[in-house]
Amino acid sequence: MSDNRLGLAGKFRYLAERARNIDVKSVVERAKEVHEQHGSWTPKVLADMLWSAARNDVAFQDYVDYDFAILSKAERATFMTHPVSIRIAKQTAQLDKRVLFENKIEFNKLFDRFLKREWLIVDKNNADAVKAFAEKHGTFIAKVPVSHMGLGVRRYHASDVGDWDAFHRGLLERDELLLEEVIRQHDDLAAVCPGTVNTTRITAFNDGTDVHILAIAQKFGRGAVSDQMSYGGFYTMLHDDGRAFGDGYDSHGHVHQKHPDTGFPIAEFQLPFMDEVIAFIKEAARVVPEVPYVGWDVVVTPEGPVLVEGNWGAGVYENKPSVTGIRTGHKPRYQKAIGF
Incomplete structure (x- = not known):
C-alpha cells in the first residue's frame, strides 16, 4: 500500500x-x-x-x-x-463489513466456532432462558452490543438475583443484550491476575495471501470485569515467542515491575500456547477478508486460545523505551506487511 x-x-x-x-x-x-x-x-x-x-x-x-x-x-x-x-x-476496511466487528452480537454469530463458550441473546420473550443460562454458569458476563474500551460490560452472579423477571427487564433497559459464559483462563495468566480474564491483543493484516502478525500486547487487569485501562488495566508488549518485553505500563504514567495485586514480575511473563495462538489468529483473520486490518483480542485457556473480539479500528499498542530499554517500535513490520 x-x-x-x-x-x-x-x-x-x-x-x-x-x-x-x-x-x-x-x-x-x-x-x-x-x-x-x-x-x-x-x-x-x-x-x-x-x-x-x-x-x-x-x-x-x-x-x-x-x-x-x-x-x-x-x-x-x-x-x-x-x-x-x-x-x-x-x-482498508470495507464499509458495509465493519458492522460485523462493531456489533458484538453480529461478531459472535459470525465467529461462533472461535469463541468456544456458550452465549445467549436477550430478547423480550426469553426471561426463562436467561435464568437457565445464568444458573447453569453461576457467574456470567453481560455486554452492550456496541461499545468501546471495555465499557458496557458487566459481570453478574446468579446467586445475587432474587427476581428474575425484574433482572431480565433490567438487561433489556440497559441494552445488555449479549450474555456470555465466563472464560476460564490458563493458570499462567491467572497467576498474574486471577480476578480478571487477561486478554492478548494481536494486531494482524491479511494481504489476501498471507496473514501478517504486526504487534502482540498482553493486557492485565486489576480484578475488574475488563483489563482495559479504563478499569485500571495495563499492558506489556510480547515478542513473537510470547516473552514479555519488560515491565508493564499504561497511558496514565504508571509503571508496574510487578502486578500490584499479586506481585507477579511482569517481565518474567511468558504466554503459553504461542504457536497455537498465532495459527488461531491467522485462521480467524481469513473469515472477513474485506476487513484485513484487525486488532484481535484472545484469551489463552488450559485447552488453547479462544476469541473475545476483533476491532477493525485496531488501535495501537507499542513499546515504551523508558520501561523496556528497547528504543525501537513496530512500524517497520506494519510497513513491510501493508506496503506504505
Missing part, C-alpha cells in the same frame, strides 16, 4: 480537523508530563509535539506514551502511531 493509498487528502482533512478541535490546555498538560518524566524543557516539548503531530502523524498521547522526548528522529520513525493506524483502518 503506497502513501497515496493511505490517502494524502484524508491525512490533510484529519490534520485540519485536529487543528480545529485541539485542546490547548490538554496539550500543555501533556508537555508538562513529559517534562516531569524526562526533564525536557516544557516549551520545547510543546513545540516538538505540535510539529510531530503535523509532520509525522504522532498523536499527542503517542508522544508521551512512547517517550519521543528521549528518542532520535530515526528511532521515532520506527513507532506506530494512532493517526497512521486510523488511516489504514479506514482505507
Whole structure:
C-alpha cells in the first residue's frame, strides 16, 4: 500500500480537523508530563509535539506514551502511531463489513466456532432462558452490543438475583443484550491476575495471501470485569515467542515491575500456547477478508486460545523505551506487511 493509498487528502482533512478541535490546555498538560518524566524543557516539548503531530502523524498521547522526548528522529520513525493506524483502518476496511466487528452480537454469530463458550441473546420473550443460562454458569458476563474500551460490560452472579423477571427487564433497559459464559483462563495468566480474564491483543493484516502478525500486547487487569485501562488495566508488549518485553505500563504514567495485586514480575511473563495462538489468529483473520486490518483480542485457556473480539479500528499498542530499554517500535513490520 503506497502513501497515496493511505490517502494524502484524508491525512490533510484529519490534520485540519485536529487543528480545529485541539485542546490547548490538554496539550500543555501533556508537555508538562513529559517534562516531569524526562526533564525536557516544557516549551520545547510543546513545540516538538505540535510539529510531530503535523509532520509525522504522532498523536499527542503517542508522544508521551512512547517517550519521543528521549528518542532520535530515526528511532521515532520506527513507532506506530494512532493517526497512521486510523488511516489504514479506514482505507482498508470495507464499509458495509465493519458492522460485523462493531456489533458484538453480529461478531459472535459470525465467529461462533472461535469463541468456544456458550452465549445467549436477550430478547423480550426469553426471561426463562436467561435464568437457565445464568444458573447453569453461576457467574456470567453481560455486554452492550456496541461499545468501546471495555465499557458496557458487566459481570453478574446468579446467586445475587432474587427476581428474575425484574433482572431480565433490567438487561433489556440497559441494552445488555449479549450474555456470555465466563472464560476460564490458563493458570499462567491467572497467576498474574486471577480476578480478571487477561486478554492478548494481536494486531494482524491479511494481504489476501498471507496473514501478517504486526504487534502482540498482553493486557492485565486489576480484578475488574475488563483489563482495559479504563478499569485500571495495563499492558506489556510480547515478542513473537510470547516473552514479555519488560515491565508493564499504561497511558496514565504508571509503571508496574510487578502486578500490584499479586506481585507477579511482569517481565518474567511468558504466554503459553504461542504457536497455537498465532495459527488461531491467522485462521480467524481469513473469515472477513474485506476487513484485513484487525486488532484481535484472545484469551489463552488450559485447552488453547479462544476469541473475545476483533476491532477493525485496531488501535495501537507499542513499546515504551523508558520501561523496556528497547528504543525501537513496530512500524517497520506494519510497513513491510501493508506496503506504505
